[in-house]
Amino acid sequence: MRTARFSLVLLVMSVLLSVPSARAQEQSYREKSAYGPIQRRLFELNHEISIGWAYLPLDPFAKGYGAQLSYTIHFNHFIALELFRVGWTYNRDSKLKTKLLDQMPDVSPAEFPAVVFFENTNLIFKLLYGKQSLFNRTVVHFEVYATLGGAFLFRNPYPIWDGDLNNARYEFGVNGGFGARFWFSPRWSFKIDLRDTVVMLCFNRGDFPLENSALVGFSFAVNI
Amino acid sequence: MHPSRIRGFLKVSVGFILAMLVSLPFRAPAQEDDLDQGKVFAIQARDYRMNHEFSLSMAFLPLDAFYKFFAVSGHYVVHFNDLWAWEAIHFAFSQYLDVDTGLKSELSDKWDASATDTPRIDYSFDTNLMLKPLYGKMTLFDSLIVYMETYFVLGVGAEKFETAWFPAGNVGVGMRIFLSDTLSLRFEVREYVYLEEGGVDSTLYFGVGFCYNAFAEERKVKKEEKGVKE
Numbered sequence: 238m239r240t241a242r243f244s245l246v247l248l249v250m251s252v253l254l255s256v257p258s259a260r261a262q263e264q265s266y267r268e269k270s271a272y273g274p275i276q277r278r279l280f281e282l283n284h285e286i287s288i289g290w291a292y293l294p295l296d297p298f299a300k301g302y303g304a305q306l307s308y309t310i311h312f313n314h315f316i317a318l319e320l321f322r323v324g325w326t327y328n329r330d331s332k333l334k335t336k337l338l339d340q341m342p343d344v345s346p347a348e349f350p351a352v353v354f355f356e357n358t359n360l361i362f363k364l365l366y367g368k369q370s371l372f373n374r375t376v377v378h379f380e381v382y383a384t385l386g387g388a389f390l391f392r393n394p395y396p397i398w399d400g401d402l403n404n405a406r407y408e409f410g411v412n413g414g415f416g417a418r419f420w421f422s423p424r425w426s427f428k429i430d431l432r433d434t435v436v437m438l439c440f441n442r443g444d445f446p447l448e449n450s451a452l453v454g455f456s457f458a459v460n461i
Numbered sequence: 462m463h464p465s466r467i468r469g470f471l472k473v474s475v476g477f478i479l480a481m482l483v484s485l486p487f488r489a490p491a492q493e494d495d496l497d498q499g500k501v502f503a504i505q506a507r508d509y510r511m512n513h514e515f516s517l518s519m520a521f522l523p524l525d526a527f528y529k530f531f532a533v534s535g536h537y538v539v540h541f542n543d544l545w546a547w548e549a550i551h552f553a554f555s556q557y558l559d560v561d562t563g564l565k566s567e568l569s570d571k572w573d574a575s576a577t578d579t580p581r582i583d584y585s586f587d588t589n590l591m592l593k594p595l596y597g598k599m600t601l602f603d604s605l606i607v608y609m610e611t612y613f614v615l616g617v618g619a620e621k622f623e624t625a626w627f628p629a630g631n632v633g634v635g636m637r638i639f640l641s642d643t644l645s646l647r648f649e650v651r652e653y654v655y656l657e658e659g660g661v662d663s664t665l666y667f668g669v670g671f672c673y674n675a676f677a678e679e680r681k682v683k684k685e686e687k688g689v690k691e
Binding site for chain 1: 523524526544600610665
């Protein structure tokens with residue numbers, strides 16, 4: 238009899254305790270805006286590695302084509318830390334540089350340092366998450382994010398395999414940009430990035446160049 | 462318990478366990494399918510539809526080494542349906558809206574070189590076919606729903622430089638954010654490739670446009686059509 242009464246008390250307590258949690262859960266998924274209910278995200282990220290292609294178009298004397306690799310830790314839906322994004326670029330002389338070298342004998346190739354290696358560490362603010370219907374047939378999930386952080390650039394007038402580092406520049410700058418991610422599956426996604434670094438300091442020359450180095454990136458990412 | 466009943470119970474148990482083991486590999490994918498929400502979805506009717514679109518935009522043309530150009534542009538688009546539209550005219554005016562990058566003075570100071578005068582863009586116009594394959598919604602900080610569409614443009618036109626007119630083709634991609642039935646914002650990037658004397662060159666164009674959707678009510682989806690009862 239005592240056991241039955243104890244069981245009944247436990248049952249009532251469990252029911253009473255479960256009501257607020259159920260209500261809280263209901264609250265969290267309830268309609269939060271005047272526009273309609275907001276669904277839970279289908280794709281969430283944790284530890285992300287991405288590899289892709291980079292294009293650096295802003296240098297008037299060289300256009301950079303390269304590869305980049307990044308590792309990002311996603312804390313929650315809104316904030317992530319791009320711990321590192323490293324890249325290497327192969328620089329092709331612009332028409333202007335070719336003209337200068339051809340027509341002016343005093344001009345030396347050593348005077349045109351271009352980005353060879355770069356490293357960025359950024360905070361990522363994931364502003365928007367959504368889904369779009371493609372041709373009204375299938376659903377594509379995506380997010381839009383902004384980035385802000387620091388960047389280290391290694392600039393050299395010659396390719397790294399030439400071994401000539403006499404005119405190299407080691408620079409620090411502030412990096413910011415925007416990007417968009419499109420998911421193929423819960424693990425795999427494709428990213429488009431537009432980043433800009435404002436170079437503020439050259440360590441080994443002691444100057445403050447205040448130059449822009451923009452990057453357009455396309456990369457594949459895997460959530461590990 | 463009678464030994465024959467025990468044997469019968471054991472037979473049934475072994476059969477049941479075997480049946481479970483055999484069915485496991487087949488059940489697991491079925492469960493995955495249930496969870497794979499990406500394959501099971503519903504596509505809602507569009508809340509916003511475009512009809513006759515008029516726009517005023519601000520643009521930035523960043524890739525010229527000597528000048529960064531700003532432009533004011535406008536366009537008229539007639540939307541045939543949810544998928545196709547024709548940007549009948551897109552006009553961008555950038556004369557007097559350029560900023561010197563300082564490269565000329567750098568060339569002059571460093572190497573005593575005076576760059577031959579690089580022609581600046583005065584204006585451009587083009588006409589484009591617009592494809593709108595993606596329409597959807599997104600959440601801003603998980604609290605506000607924003608409706609949007611993604612579109613692609615492909616067209617032909619001309620660019621007027623200080624020196625001459627050059628025929629140009631362009632390709633671009635953009636995103637429209639719907640503010641209401643009649644108002645929307647467009648963010649787009651276009652690449653103009655033009656034929657100049659002795660070669661081909663290009664102009665990159667970033668634009669932000671404020672759009673008005675005229676006669677929006679003609680395309681508005683009624684609630685009854687969407688299956689919503691009043």
